[in-house]
Amino acid sequence: MVDPMIPTPFKVTRVRRELADTFTLDLVPAEGRRPFAFQPGQFNMLYQFGIGEVPISISGDAADGGVLVHTIRAVGGVSNALTGLAAGDMVGVRGPFGSAWPMKEAEGADVVIVTGGIGLAPLRPAIYHVLANRKKYGRFIILYGARTPADILFRKELEGWRSRIDTYVDVTVDAAGTEWQGNVGVVPKLIPRADFDPANATVLVCGPEVMMRFTIQALNQRGVGDDRIWVSMERNMKCAVGFCGHCQFGPKFVCKDGPVFRFDTIRDIFQVREI
Numbered sequence: 001m002v003d004p005m006i007p008t009p010f011k012v013t014r015v016r017r018e019l020a021d022t023f024t025l026d027l028v029p030a031e032g033r034r035p036f037a038f039q040p041g042q043f044n045m046l047y048q049f050g051i052g053e054v055p056i057s058i059s060g061d062a063a064d065g066g067v068l069v070h071t072i073r074a075v076g077g078v079s080n081a082l083t084g085l086a087a088g089d090m091v092g093v094r095g096p097f098g099s100a101w102p103m104k105e106a107e108g109a110d111v112v113i114v115t116g117g118i119g120l121a122p123l124r125p126a127i128y129h130v131l132a133n134r135k136k137y138g139r140f141i142i143l144y145g146a147r148t149p150a151d152i153l154f155r156k157e158l159e160g161w162r163s164r165i166d167t168y169v170d171v172t173v174d175a176a177g178t179e180w181q182g183n184v185g186v187v188p189k190l191i192p193r194a195d196f197d198p199a200n201a202t203v204l205v206c207g208p209e210v211m212m213r214f215t216i217q218a219l220n221q222r223g224v225g226d227d228r229i230w231v232s233m234e235r236n237m238k239c240a241v242g243f244c245g246h247c248q249f250g251p252k253f254v255c256k257d258g259p260v261f262r263f264d265t266i267r268d269i270f271q272v273r274e275i
């Protein structure tokens with residue numbers, strides 16, 4: 001049995017620059033390709049040798065277990081080091097860890113994805129899943145917000161999803177110059193005009209906590225109950241397996257009970273800051 005505390009060496013096979021500060025790394029096990037199973041919403045601990053370890057969601061397709069994909073924004077020591085990797089470099093991986101988006105429970109319902117910034121990365125596997133199993137779901141809606149047009153993640157893919165007849169995509173930015181023809185404003189503003197059934201929708205939300213807070217308010221105003229809303233919580237982590245207590249909030253451990261929670265189960269701790 002693999003010890004969950006010991007990183008497995010993976011080799012970087014491809015680095016894609018997504019935005020000025022954001023990169024996608026493709027990884028394969030150092031000892032040859034073998035399947036890596038995960039569920040949409042789960043994360044890995046990525047260990048940059050000699051620097052440290054951070055939780056990063058898996059942003060690739062769960063149906064393609066041959067390559068492990070992570071999309072990382074450089075914000076500090078470890079994430080900067082990870083985004084500095086090149087093809088052929090090695091990285092340590094522990095995981096997959098944590099809970100997943102409720103793809104099975106959502107079958108038969110409209111699926112609404114509301115996301116901002118790098119939050120689109122942890123939701124991309126859920127998008128791939130819905131598109132690959134499109135008949136199992138009702139209306140499919142993706143609402144995405146970025147700071148500026150230059151900060152729109154996976155822009156080409158968003159355009160591809162928008163061009164599908166069975167998917168509604170609406171994008172907004174906080175601020176833009178005259179070259180931008182699209183929406184300006186925060187992502188919760190897109191919710192009132194999206195066509196879905198509030199009583200039969202499963203809503204998946206990931207982004208900065210302030211964005212998630214206003215998104216939930218807008219969803220509630222639309223009549224979506226807290227038991228139909230799922231959020232991914234970001235908290236600093238150390239062990240990722242419920243040992244160290246670093247991510248603990250009352251009875252909940254974000255690393256193993258989350259990061260994906262049904263909102264009514266964490267309403268009380270949602271706005272509690274890191275301890």
Ligand SMILES: Cc1cc2nc3c(=O)[nH]c(=O)nc-3n(C[C@H](O)[C@H](O)[C@H](O)COP(=O)(O)OP(=O)(O)OC[C@H]3O[C@@H](n4cnc5c(N)ncnc54)[C@H](O)[C@@H]3O)c2cc1C
Pocket residue numbers: 043052054055056057058071072073074075076077078079080118121122233234235236237259
């Ligand atoms: C379950 C989970 C999934 C994540 N998925 C992704 C992802 O797909 N892509 C991505 O780019 N980032 C993701 N993150 C955030 C990522 O883990 C942090 O950005 C990273 O830990 C920062 O570490 P650092 O050493 O680079 O920066 P530090 O120097 O440690 O911190 C820089 C800044 O980031 C904040 N920060 C540090 N750790 C975290 C954290 N775990 N969560 C939130 N803020 C943090 C600090 O408070 C500080 O403001 C995820 C976090 C969690 C908990």
Ligand code: FES
Pocket residue numbers: 236237238239240241242243244245246247248253254255256
């Ligand atoms: S990170 Fe150690 S208990 Fe969650």
